[in-house]
Amino acid sequence: MRLWLDEMIPAEVARKLRDLGHDAQAVQENRWAWGLDDEAQLEAAVRQGRAIVTFNLRDFVPIAQQWAAGGRRHMGIILIHPRTVQADDIGGVVRRLAALLEAHPAQDALADRVEFLS
Numbered sequence: 104m105r106l107w108l109d110e111m112i113p114a115e116v117a118r119k120l121r122d123l124g125h126d127a128q129a130v131q132e133n134r135w136a137w138g139l140d141d142e143a144q145l146e147a148a149v150r151q152g153r154a155i156v157t158f159n160l161r162d163f164v165p166i167a168q169q170w171a172a173g174g175r176r177h178m179g180i181i182l183i184h185p186r187t188v189q190a191d192d193i194g195g196v197v198r199r200l201a202a203l204l205e206a207h208p209a210q211d212a213l214a215d216r217v218e219f220l221s
Contacts, residue, residue, distance in 0.1 A: 104126075104154055104178070104179070104204055104207055104208065104209065104210055104211075104212050104213065105126040105127070105128075105151070105152055105153040105154070105178070105210065106120065106125070106126065106127040106128070106153055106154055106155075106156055106181075106200065106204070107127075107128055107129075107130070107144070107147065107148035107151060107153035107154065107155045107156065108127060108128065108129040108130065108131075108155075108156045108157075109130055109141075109144050109155060109156065109157040109158075109159065110130040110131060110136075110137070110144075111157060111158045111159060111190060112129060112130075112131075112156060112157070112158070112183075112190070112196065113129070113131065113190075113193060114129040114131035114132045115193050116129065116193055116196050116197055116200070117129035117131075117132060119193070119197045120197060120200060120201060120204075123197075123201050125200075125201065125204050126153075127200075128151070128153065130144065141157075141159060141162045141163060141166060142166055144157075145163075145166060145170070145177060145180070148177065148178060149176070149177050149178065152178055152210065153178055154177075154178045154179030154180065154181055154213050155177070155178075155179070155180055155181065156181040156183065156200065156220075157180070157181070157182060157183065158182075158183050158184075158185060158190055160182050160184065163180055163182060163217075164182070164217070166180075167180050167217045171215070176214070176215055177214070177215060178210075178211065178213065178214055179212070179213025179214060179215075179216050179217075179218060180213075180216070180217045180218070181200075181203065181213070181218050181219075181220055182217060182218070182219050182220065183196065183199075183219075183220045184219060184220075187199075187219075187220060187221065188220070199220050199221070200220065203218070203220060
């Protein structure tokens with residue numbers, strides 16, 4: 104599975120995931136994606152064949168519901184609750200995402216699903 108980390112997630116997370124052999128890109132590493140709204144971020148992830156990762160539950164839960172109701176496809180929405188791991192806990196985010204990727208290695212493992220990072 105390939106990941107697209109939204110602007111709330113430091114680019115260092117993507118770099119550390121790549122060091123572990125995973126395919127991850129961060130908005131912070133891609134100037135063209137800076138300032139895109141949440142739905143446009145999801146669309147960017149879809150164009151790249153990536154699941155999106157975000158701390159933004161408030162906006163992405165309704166977007167996921169709207170996309171499902173409209174039959175729109177995506178590669179997965181991975182939500183991180185700040186009570187699970189803080190945004191500034193880079194090591195914690197990396198470990199949890201790496202574990203998720205190892206548990207779901209298929210490219211389409213989370214297609215059209217919303218997954219809370221545990």
